[in-house]
Every structure is written in structure tokens, then in C-alpha cells.
Amino acid sequence: xxxxxxxxxxxxxxxxxxxxxxxxxxxxxxxxxxxxxxxxxxxxxxxxxxxxxxxxxxxxxxxxxxxxxxxxxxxxxxxxxxxxxxxxxxxxxxxxxxxxxxxxxxxxxxxxxxxxxxxxxxxxxxxxxxxxxxxxxxxxxxxxxxxxxxxxxxxxxxxxxxxxxxxxxxxxxxxxxxxxxxxxxxxxxxxxxxxxxxxxxxxxxxxxxxxxxxxxxxxxxxxxxxxxxxxxxxxxxxxxxxxxxxxxxxxxxxxxxxxxxxxxxxxxxxxxxxxxxxxxxxxxxxxxxxxxxxxxxxxxxxxxxxxxxxxxxxxxxxxxxxxxxxxxxxxxxxxxxxxxxxxxxxxxxxxxxxxxxxxxxxxxxxxxxxxxxxxxx
Amino acid sequence: xxxxxxxxxxxxxxxxxxxxxxxxxxxxxxxxxxxxxxxxxxxxxxxxxxxxxxxxxxxxxxxxxxxxxxxxxxxxxxxxxxxxxxxxxxxxxxxxxxxxxxxxxxxxxxxxxxxxxxxxxxxxxxxxxxxxxxxxxxxxxxxxxxxxxxxxxxxxxxxxxxxxxxxxxxxxxxxxxxxxxxxxxxxxxxxxxxxxxxxxxxxxxxxxxxxxxxxxxxxxxxxxxxxxxxxxxxxxxxxxxxxxxxxxxxxxxxxxxxxxxxxxxxxxxxxxxxxxxxxxxxxxxxxxxxxxxxxxxxxx
Numbered sequence: 001x002x003x004x005x006x007x008x009x010x011x012x013x014x015x016x017x018x019x020x021x022x023x024x025x026x027x028x029x030x031x032x033x034x035x036x037x038x039x040x041x042x043x044x045x046x047x048x049x050x051x052x053x054x055x056x057x058x059x060x061x062x063x064x065x066x067x068x069x070x071x072x073x074x075x076x077x078x079x080x081x082x083x084x085x086x087x088x089x090x091x092x093x094x095x096x097x098x099x100x101x102x103x104x105x106x107x108x109x110x111x112x113x114x115x116x117x118x119x120x121x122x123x124x125x126x127x128x129x130x131x132x133x134x135x136x137x138x139x140x141x142x143x144x145x146x147x148x149x150x151x152x153x154x155x156x157x158x159x160x161x162x163x164x165x166x167x168x169x170x171x172x173x174x175x176x177x178x179x180x181x182x183x184x185x186x187x188x189x190x191x192x193x194x195x196x197x198x199x200x201x202x203x204x205x206x207x208x209x210x211x212x213x214x215x216x217x218x219x220x221x222x223x224x225x226x227x228x229x230x231x232x233x234x235x236x237x238x239x240x241x242x243x244x245x246x247x248x249x250x251x252x253x254x255x256x257x258x259x260x261x262x263x264x265x266x267x268x269x270x271x272x273x274x275x276x277x278x279x280x281x282x283x284x285x286x287x288x289x290x291x292x293x294x295x296x297x298x299x300x301x302x303x304x305x306x307x308x309x310x311x312x313x314x315x316x317x318x319x320x321x322x323x324x325x326x327x328x329x330x331x332x333x334x335x336x337x338x339x340x341x342x343x344x345x346x347x348x349x350x351x352x353x354x355x356x357x358x359x360x361x362x363x364x365x366x367x368x369x370x371x372x373x374x375x376x377x
Numbered sequence: 378x379x380x381x382x383x384x385x386x387x388x389x390x391x392x393x394x395x396x397x398x399x400x401x402x403x404x405x406x407x408x409x410x411x412x413x414x415x416x417x418x419x420x421x422x423x424x425x426x427x428x429x430x431x432x433x434x435x436x437x438x439x440x441x442x443x444x445x446x447x448x449x450x451x452x453x454x455x456x457x458x459x460x461x462x463x464x465x466x467x468x469x470x471x472x473x474x475x476x477x478x479x480x481x482x483x484x485x486x487x488x489x490x491x492x493x494x495x496x497x498x499x500x501x502x503x504x505x506x507x508x509x510x511x512x513x514x515x516x517x518x519x520x521x522x523x524x525x526x527x528x529x530x531x532x533x534x535x536x537x538x539x540x541x542x543x544x545x546x547x548x549x550x551x552x553x554x555x556x557x558x559x560x561x562x563x564x565x566x567x568x569x570x571x572x573x574x575x576x577x578x579x580x581x582x583x584x585x586x587x588x589x590x591x592x593x594x595x596x597x598x599x600x601x602x603x604x605x606x607x608x609x610x611x612x613x614x615x616x617x618x619x620x621x622x623x624x625x626x627x628x629x630x631x632x633x634x635x636x637x638x639x640x641x642x643x644x645x646x647x648x649x650x651x652x653x654x655x656x657x658x659x660x661x662x663x664x665x666x667x668x669x670x671x672x673x674x675x676x677x
Contacts, residue, residue: 076480076483076484078483078487146659146663147662149666149669149670150662150666152479152480153423153479153480153483154617154662154665156480156483157423157483157610157613157617157658157662158658158659158662160610161610161655161658161659161662162655162659164606164610164651164655165651165652165655165656165659168648168649168651168652168655169649169652171648172645172646172648172649172652179648281491285487285491288484292484322495322498322499323495323499325491325492325494325495325498326491326492326495326496326499328488328491329488329489329490329491329492329495330488330492331488332484332485332487332488332491333470333485333488333489333492336474336481336484336485336488337470337473337474337485338473340477340481
């Protein structure tokens with residue numbers, strides 16, 4: 001760690017804003033157990049929905065990794081989906097490149113001329129996922145050096161531009177299949193086996209992400225990125241190396257998104273740049289919408305938002321017939337207009353005691369004053 | 378890619394062609410860019426559905442063409458209707474996010490952009506459309522440089538519209554109120570200016586300007602429900618490069634992006650045109666950041 005000097009007043013403010021650390025109670029244990037049991041039992045009870053529930057865990061991961069940068073650090077990125085696509089392509093290219101020539105594989109229309117053995121498949125997936133995570137993090141560090149000088153709307157637009165541009169560039173890159181995409185190596189086994197295998201990986205990754213972020217927010221690093229969100233200049237004056245913290249936070253976000261990308265590519269079985277790998281308008285905006293719906297800057301907000309959003313999306317998608325996108329846009333607008341603090345944020349305001357937040361009235365007046373002046377992000 | 382560069386070096390007239398095309402397109406970008414500079418500068422709203430308003434305007438012209446009216450005659454209708462549309466959008470959505478933080482307006486207008494895109498898609502289908510102007514194409518230098526008359530006409534219309542807007546902002550009561558609000562909203566309120574009305578008017582004016590630009594775009598280029606985002610990004614590039622309330626800067630930046638895009642599209646291939654726009658955006662952002670960091674050093 002760097003030489004952070006986190007003052008007491010910051011910690012108090014932290015407590016007021018709702019991410020205070022507290023002891024794990026009995027209720028917490030029950031809740032975690034319930035979620036774990038649901039995660040393990042779900043594919044057995046609902047075998048037909050294994051894929052949907054696996055995507056749900058990825059959605060939870062999306063919302064959490066977005067919230068790390070957008071909610072906890074206050075840098076609202078619209079282009080985090082870039083790391084998802086980058087991870088997907090790195091993973092796929094690794095899976096293929098370990099055993100055969102990538103250019104030849106992608107240029108044949110069906111990709112079926114090369115058969116992967118069972119062993120080759122699993123080695124490919126394992127190495128591919130690791131490289132996807134590392135590669136996405138490296139990309140985040142490189143891009144962070146460029147974009148973290150940007151503030152507010154410039155950061156959002158710049159990251160949006162990166163994600164949009166990446167889709168176009170990959171689409172023109174013939175070696176990785178261009179706009180035509182790449183068929184992923186076929187899973188050696190039954191369809192059910194594949195669904196279960198990737199379900200387990202998705203669930204495991206989402207749980208690992210949650211656990212890691214929960215730990216991260218309880219460290220000095222968590223406090224430092226919260227300080228950056230609250231007032232970057234002051235944080236810098238306090239001796240926090242802001243650029244380093246921002247870059248590391250983005251790299252962590254990219255690390256998990258890269259794994260998610262590799263998994264999603266393998267689940268889908270076919271990847272192409274615009275709709276699957278860099279879907280800025282769908283997954284890219286979903287992750288923001290989910291984090292906002294649940295309440296950004298909270299631990300459980302993104303999880304709750306992702307679950308609700310996914311359930312609403314999956315149940316209504318079929319009945320809207322083309323209007324679903326309009327509905328999505330309307331949800332985003334309504335959410336941002338009337339319900340900006342999100343579900344968990346609203347609950348924290350309503351029942352602060354439940355969250356172990358000790359409300360200091362003078363500070364509350366302070367933050368309300370801040371809000372009235374339109375300060376925040 | 379290198380072949381294309383060689384071609385440019387061998388055939389200098391081709392450069393003139395690209396330059397002209399870039400300037401004709403750039404003039405229209407300047408309109409939309411100025412609209413965004415207005416909204417951003419006056420009410421601090423980062424309007425990410427700028428491009429969608431342009432495309433909406435384009436559909437007015439296209440629809441007029443399909444029912445046998447000359448597309449250019451659709452411009453007054455498009456301007457008036459979109460002015461009203463903008464006013465309604467301000468009253469319903471923008472007025473609620475105008476005093477919130479920066480990301481709020483960005484995300485709210487992004488949501489609005491999705492709604493408009495999909496609405497257009499449902500109404501008109503995802504096909505790429507072009508409004509037929511029925512004017513001829515003139516060629517110069519033995520056909521090496523071609524200029525379609527409609528491009529020239531649209532350039533003239535752009536100039537006329539821009540002058541009208543400048544005159545309006547300089548001389549009319551409302552224009553003065555808008556500039557006063559941009560300088561200091563609080564002081565303007567103290568002086569008895571109804572800033573809420575000024576905001577509504579500004580936003581509606583932006584919509585009308587975009588609609589006019591869209592009518593022209595639909596005649597000299599193509600429109601499609603999902604092409605709006607690229608136009609929004611172009612507007613952002615222009616405003617980021619030029620700043621607010623700086624009309625010469627806006628025009629220069631718009632010509633610059635128009636020309637750069639034509640050359641980029643020619644050299645790298647048409648499928649990378651959007652990537653070119655995004656690349657220019659990133660370059661402008663980095664350039665701006667470099668300027669800022671130099672100023673920070675000077676302060677320190």
C-alpha cells in the first residue's frame with residue numbers, strides 16, 4: 001500500500017455514507033448460507049433454466065465490478081464492457097492458439113476442421129480464463145493511464161468511445177475472424193454437462209468477486225477510493241496516490257470482467273464483435289442500470305439490482321415484442337429521475353439502524369446541503 | 378491501406394474531392410455541434426441523444442419524400458415539430474435532471490436515446506434510408522471531382538441557418554436572456570429572467586437545430602435508426618475541441634472532423650468510419666488532458 005493518511009473525519013463520513021464495517025451477525029450468516037444453497041441447488045431444481053441462472057450470476061458480477069469504479073470510486077464508466085469483450089477474445093484465441101493456427105481456424109467458415117480432444121479443451125479453457133483475466137487487467141492499466149486524467153462526463157464519453165471503437169476495430173481484424181466471428185471449440189460432452197460446468201464456473205466467479213470486493217472495501221484501499229469519490233483534490237492533498245488507486249481499482253474490475261467474458265463466450269458457443277463481445281447498448285448499459293437500480297456505492301445494491309433487473313428482463317422480454325428496448329430506456333430514465341439512490345440506498349436512508357450506520361445529525365445536514373448544491377459525483 | 382495512401386499521392390484531385398465532401402458534411406456537423414454547445418454551456422446538460430434528434434429530423438425529410446413532397450420542404454415542419462418535442466422533453470425529463478450531478482443528465486439522455494432509437498426502429502424499420510432530392514451531380518476536372526448540387530444547396534442552407542442563429546442570439550430578447558443565463562444563472566434569476574423558461578427554450582432550440590441538420594443529412598448522406606450515436610459522438614468531439622460559446626471554434630472543429638472522417642474512411646476503409654470518429658474523440662480528449670496538465674504544472 002501507499003502512504004495513505006486517512007483521517008478520522010473521513011472514517012466518520014464513511015460511516016455516514018453507509019459502507020461502515022460491522023461485525024457479522026447471525027442474520028448475515030443465514031443470508032449467505034441461503035444464497036449459497038440457492039446457487040448450488042438451483043441448477044438441480046430448475047434444470048431448464050441453468051443457462052439463465054448462470055447469466056444471472058454474470059449479471060451480478062457485472063453490476064459489482066461496475067460499482068467498484070462507478071459507485072465506490074465515483075468514476076462513471078460507460079465502457080466497462082470493453083474488458084468483457086477483450087477477455088472473451090483473449091480466452092478464445094488462447095483456447096484455439098494453444099493447439100492450432102488461429103488464422104487458419106478463424107478463416108474457415110465453420111471452424112470444424114480442427115477437433116479438440118477432451119484434455120485439450122479443458123487445458124484451453126483453464127489457460128484461456130487465466131490469460132483473459134490478466135490480459136484484461138493489463139489493458140485496464142494501459143487505458144487507465146490515458147483516461148483517468150478525464151473527469152466527469154469526459155470520462156464517461158471517453159470510455160464509451162473506447163468500447164465502441166474496440167468493437168469496430170475487432171470487426172475489421174481478419175486474424176480473429178473479423179465481423180464474422182469465431183466459433184468456439186465444442187464442449188466434449190453432453191449439453192447438460194456443458195451447462196452445468198459453466199454454471200459452476202459462473203457461480204464460483206460471482207461468489208469470488210463478491211467475497212473479494214467485500215474484503216477490499218474493508219481495507220484501507222476501500223477507504224481511499226471512497227475518498228477519491230467524495231473529493232479527489234482533497235484525497236490527493238491527503239497523500240493518496242489517486243492515479244495509482246484509480247488504475248488498480250479499474251484493473252480489479254477488468255480482471256473479473258475478463259473472466260466473465262471468457263465464460264460467456266464459451267457458454268454462447270460463438271463470438272462476434274458487435275453483439276456478443278462488445279455489446280455497449282445491451283450489457284454495457286445494463287451494468288450501469290443494475291447498479292443504479294439496486295443502489296450504487298453499496299455492497300448489496302448491485303447484487304439486488306442485478307437479480308431484480310434480470311428477473312424483470314427475462315419475464316417481460318417475451319411479452320413485449322420489440323417494445324422491450326423502449327421499456328429498458330424508460331426504466332433507466334425513471335430510475336435516474338426519481339430513484340437515484342437505488343433500492344438499498346433508499347433503505348439505508350429510511351432505516352439506517354439496519355445497516356449498522358450511526359447517523360451523526362450534523363453530518364447528515366452536511367450531506368443534504370451538498371446534495372442541494374448539486375454536488376456529488 | 379498503403380495502396381489507398383499511394384492513390385491519394387498519385388491523384389491529387391482525389392484529395393480535393395475528399396476535402397470538399399468533408400467540408401460539406403462538416404457544415405452539417407457544425408449545426409448539431411453548436412446545438413450541443415448551447416445546451417451544455419447554458420444548462421450544463423450533456424445531451425447524449427443529440428444524434429437521435431438529428432436522425433428524427435432526417436425521417437421527416439425521408440417521409441416527405443415517400444409521399445411525394447420534396448424533402449427540403451419538410452425542413453420547416455421538422456423544425457417546428459422538433460421544437461415542440463424538445464420543449465415537451467425538457468418539461469418531462471430534462472427539467473428534473475438539470476440541477477443534478479453531471480452523470481445524471483448523461484445517463485438520462487442515454488436512456489432517452491435508447492427509447493428514440495427503438496421507437497424509430499419500430500416505426501420505420503432498420504433499413505438504411507436516403508431522401509431523394511432529385512438534383513443533379515456536377516463534375517469538374519473531367520469527372521475527377523464530382524459535387525452533387527444538393528450538397529452545395531445544403532451547405533448554403535447551413536450557412537443561412539447558422540447566421541440566423543447568431544443573429545437571434547445577438548439581438549433577440551430571448552437570445553440575450555440565454556446568454557445571460559449561460560454566464561450566471563443565479564444573477565440572471567435575480568435580474569428577473571425566468572431561467573426555467575430559458576432552459577426550456579434552449580433545449581427546444583437545440584432540438585430544432587438538430588432537426589434541420591437531420592433533414593440535410595438525410596438528403597446528402599444516409600439515415601438509419603441506430604446511426605444517431607455516431608452523430609452524438611461527433612457533437613461531443615466538436616464541443617470538447619471547441620468549448621462553449623465559441624462559434625468559429627465549433628465551425629473549425631466541425632470542418633476538421635468532417636474532413637478527417639472522409640480521409641480516414643478512404644484510407645482505412647469505409648467499415649472503419651465509426652472507429653475513425655471514436656479515434657478522433659480519444660485523440661481530442663487526450664490532447665485536452667495534455668493541455669490541462671500543462672496548466673496544472675504552471676499553477677504549481
